[in-house]
Amino acid sequence: MSSTSATVAPTGRLPLFALLSLATAVFITSLTETLPAGLLPAMSGSLGVSESATGQTVTVYALGTVLTAIPLSAATSGWRRKRLLLTSMAGFALANTVTAVSSEYSLTMVARFVAGVAAGLAWALLAGYARRLVAPALQGRAIAIAMAGIPVALCLGVPAGTFVGQLACWRTAFLAMTVLTLVLLAWIGAAVPDFPGQPGGARPKMLPALRIPGVAAVLFVTLVFVLAHTVLYAYLATFLTGLGMGDDTGLVLLTFGLASIASIWIVGAQIHRRLRLLMVVSSLLVAVAAALLATEPALVYAAAALWGLGWGGVPTLLQTAAGDAGGESADPVQAMLVTLWNAAMAAGGVVGGVLLDAAGSASFPWAVLVLMVPVLTVVLVARRHGFPVRTV
Secondary structure (H helix, E strand, O other): OOOOOOEOOOEOOOOHHHHHHHHHHHHHHHHHHHHHHHOHHHHHHHHOOOHHHHHHHHHHHHHHHHHHHHHHHHHOOOOOHHHHHHHHHHHHHHHHHHHHHOOOHHHHHHHHHHHHHHHHHHHHHHHHHHHHOEOHHHHHHHHHHHHOHHHHHHHHHHHHHHHHHHHOOHHHHHHHHHHHHHHHHHHHHHHOOEOOOOHHHOOOOHHHHHOOOOHHHHHHHHHHHHHHHHHHHOOHHHHHHHOOOHHHHHHHHHHHHHHHHHHHHHHHHHHHHHHHHHHHHHHHHHHHHHHHHHHOHHHHHHHHHHHHHHHOOHHHHHHHHHHHHHHHHHHHHHHHHHHHHHHHHHHHHHHHHHHHHHHOOOHHHHHHHHHHHHHHHHHHHOOOOOOOOOOO
8 A cells, every 4th residue: 555545534443453563663763762772882882982972872863853843743744644654664764774884973873863853753643643543432542552662662672672782783783673664664555544634734833732721731741751750760770770789670671661561551441431540540650669769679679560550551641631632733732742752851861860960879769759749730630621531
């Protein structure tokens, strides 16, 4: 099926083959962003720069998304959705290939920026695409399936990519991402129906969308929740080393990842009727996990499980809440959500670094606990718009 194929109306069942292709796209975007973290020593040696400089390949990826998600979403609003999805994934194939073959740090940074740009396009598109594939009653489950690529990438993808890099070469890991993306392009072409863009190429208005009741609440929760999560997640190895558990980092991440996958399943099954309740419970679970890490460090694995159960479904919950609140302006709202999400990730690394220097790694869970207070407050207050009580 070409990218200009006829539009297919949403159905009353879950088109799993199409939704799993979207989940694979989410997996590729998430893994492409975080893959350098497990390959820093080898990459820095090949590129002739320090590990800290190589670590900026993650930062520049997020920067590419933050700077371009909103303007590119507006500029491509008239494109047919399948054409845009294929274009964004082709961007990943190009960026990962250049990263794999580059021996110049500057060229690698350009490639990583391009990957971030492609991510901005994809993330602003994928949740809305999943919603349009199904009838309204199934939209939450459809987004849950598509967003399952995030915990799978964190739980399995990063360790697998690191293993491939150690077994063969770090370049092989990025080439494997290219091969997977090429397979995905064929998969999307065969399985995913097309949808039109904005009529007449009309560009969505960002500021009017921000004034829609509930949108600001969802975006605020996104910004602060992701910031809280990233402060701890980005420095988890450092935190565990401070507890004398540095060697347990892999197992703690596995516990977190498996709990996140369980959370995705629970959210997918219940989101249509209980989005508000799930958002409240997710916020509480992350807060309780942070409190355990702050006061009972011996319960690291229990805290990691609670953290994963709370966090795993959050992308699905926030994307669904943003789409519901935005209504006809869902696409610009999703673009703003993607921008704030990546800005929060970048800020989390900075805030975590400041905390580490000023107060030590023990301060991380306390920071998470403090940040979760306004998150939970806004979720509880936004009863009518943003995180409303469902009537069905």
